[in-house]
Amino acid sequence: MRLFRIPVLGGLVTATLIAAIVGAPSPASAAPPVLTDKTPGVRTGQAEPVKPALPTNIAAVVETSATEIKVRTPRAGGGLSLKLYHLVPGADAKKVLADLRTKGAVPTGTATEVRAATADWQECSTSYGSAKYLCAKTSPHYWYNWRWNGFDDPQVYFRDYTPAAWPVKASVAEWNKSPGVDSYWTTGACPTGGRHCVPVRAANSGANGIYAETDMEVDSVGFFIDGTVRVDFNNYYSSTDDNRGTACHELGHALGLAHNGSTSSCLYNSAVSGPDPRLPHSTDISVLRYILYAD
Numbered sequence: 001m002r003l004f005r006i007p008v009l010g011g012l013v014t015a016t017l018i019a020a021i022v023g024a025p026s027p028a029s030a031a032p033p034v035l036t037d038k039t040p041g042v043r044t045g046q047a048e049p050v051k052p053a054l055p056t057n058i059a060a061v062v063e064t065s066a067t068e069i070k071v072r073t074p075r076a077g078g079g080l081s082l083k084l085y086h087l088v089p090g091a092d093a094k095k096v097l098a099d100l101r102t103k104g105a106v107p108t109g110t111a112t113e114v115r116a117a118t119a120d121w122q123e124c125s126t127s128y129g130s131a132k133y134l135c136a137k138t139s140p141h142y143w144y145n146w147r148w149n150g151f152d153d154p155q156v157y158f159r160d161y162t163p164a165a166w167p168v169k170a171s172v173a174e175w176n177k178s179p180g181v182d183s184y185w186t187t188g189a190c191p192t193g194g195r196h197c198v199p200v201r202a203a204n205s206g207a208n209g210i211y212a213e214t215d216m217e218v219d220s221v222g223f224f225i226d227g228t229v230r231v232d233f234n235n236y237y238s239s240t241d242d243n244r245g246t247a248c249h250e251l252g253h254a255l256g257l258a259h260n261g262s263t264s265s266c267l268y269n270s271a272v273s274g275p276d277p278r279l280p281h282s283t284d285i286s287v288l289r290y291i292l293y294a295d
Helices: 015-022 093-102 168-175 240-254 282-292
Strands: 005-008 011-014 043-046 061-064 068-074 080-087 113-116 123-125 131-136 155-160 182-186 196-203 210-218 230-234 257-260
Touching (some): 061 093, 068 093, 080 093, 123 257, 155 240, 168 240, 210 240, 257 282
Parallel strands (some): 155 182, 155 196, 196 230
Antiparallel strands (some): 061 068, 068 080, 080 210, 123 131, 131 257
């Protein structure tokens, strides 16, 4: 069990001591602590969780909905490639999908199936409200997350290439409040030595119906492969009201989260009246802490 330190009356006591005094709820029912700041992770020799291997016969699949297109394809040598296209309100998903096929972004042929979003082959439900995480619903179960690489928590650096209109820094700060995984914002080179790097870019891609895209590849046991995870925003649809929510949404995917049915979560996947939700919901944080990045 990891100990974290809390300032009390000018001194420091461990959370274990506090729990012994007041009683600690079980992780499943406890609200996860909210950390306003975290120091860079340290190497503790933290072991990677044991995860099942992905079946070798998993098929390519495309899921479409009014708000998103998901494309999953097997990787040569094992693992999967996953592309998530966040559509603008009112976009014609069929037309966007046809354009993606024309550009070669979506595989063609009998190996690819188009399914309704209700199938949710890429999302798994949890006991934390309506929060979900990215997964392959195979047997055995298969989910996606970052490696610890010997750190106390996985170290994820978001390298920001975007203009000021995209508040990536503010969104990274919100995700860094989650225990279990450390998220950092940088405009310079990402540090190496077992730390992970996710480039975040923005360009004017025109009226293609796509607000943002998050791409990732995972290895044969579901760990993200360094150098394959990236986030791209479309400046053509840049909106002061919605950019913050979209940035939060895509960064959540890059940490392994899927969608959330709560309209208070930036991972909500349906149109809302007014600006998009801009912050993670407490249930999103719980999924990170107790499922994807549990010790």
